[in-house]
Amino acid sequence: MNPRHHPSADVLAAYAAGTLEPGFGLVVGAHVEQCAVCRASTAAFEAASGEALSALPQADVAADALTRVMSRLDVAPAPAPAIDKRPLMERLPLGKRKWIAPGVWVAAVQTPHAQDNRVYLLSVAPGMPTARHEHTGAEFCTVLKGAFRDESGLYAAGDFAATDEDVDHLPVVEGDEDCICLFATEGRLKPKGLLGRLAFAYADV
Template identity: 35%
Template sequence: MSIDHHPSEERLLDYVSGGLGESWSLAVATHLALCPKCRNTVARLEAMGGGMMDAAEPATLADNSFDALWARLESEEDEADSMPAIAGHAGKIDLPEPLRSYVGGSVDALPWQNMGLGVRQLLIPTADQSTARLLCVAAGRPVPEHTHRGEEVTLVLQGAFRDSTGIYAAGDFQEADETVLHQPHAEKDRDCICLAVTDAPLKFRNLAFRLVQPFIGI
């Protein structure tokens, strides 16, 4: 699996420091299950955090500035690329952990809610105020064009989608906010299944879609 889009450095740092809510942690942790590069980064951040906690001298803490930390991480990134991925997605997909613990392992057995327009969703209960859901967009179909009142992250689990910012395939992690107006299209060859986390309802351009929004829970 070739993964081109990763969580931001800030988000990985928040993940390591325990600063992310459950929904966002679920998305990051599931990406980590698929991405050896980010697993490697997180492992080194955790080691670095432990080292900083152990440092008794204030001078030692100053030496470990985050600029220096990221310079060091970036210089070591090449070796991470050679690590094997945990899950392969050539045929029928098995959902990776920790997502699997929330919804079960088999995509075919999921109790999808049909939203019309070729889109199905499955809401995932989490303890924080954000919303986590699986989305399945039929091959070749668009998701209605929308912006965000807050943040949205999308982790592709099967198939691929494209929008004005690029192509996202299995394992890719997209981060969007209120400045991004996008209309993702599932690629033609396969239904696209994603884990999406939002901290506020999406804002659709289409008035009809906005009217039914409260009833379908997107």
């Protein structure tokens, strides 16, 4: 799989530095996991920040070094965690699926997030409108399954999309399978249309 839509360099740098809010980091990670190009960029950012750290003055290192060496003596190396190879969708801590229309469901992702932010999966069957909404902040989205098309092109599994506030667009599911996307949305949602209101008010995501 070769995703065609990637996070910006700024977003990848923040992801590598661990400074994105967890839900937003999760959405970027869902793309990076599928994208060799962005994995390489992330590794480069991590290496660069490591070099920046090692270039800092070393004044406190010596005083602290013995303590750290001593503390390592008794510690057995931690076993490498088993790699979970299930698809991301099966690994996410999901709340209950809530059907908001025939062929459309949402499920909250149980991850820490700011009170006004939302992290959720949205699944839309072919031929159904997506939950149209505006929002007051950024929105990140990674396609986990299926595909959608909007005015900026086709987004298939692995593709990443970021939109700024007050974008009002209406993606349409492409192809003949359900489109499942992982979203992190910042700020208060402003649902539009009946389905949007149902998705974000009734379903409480």
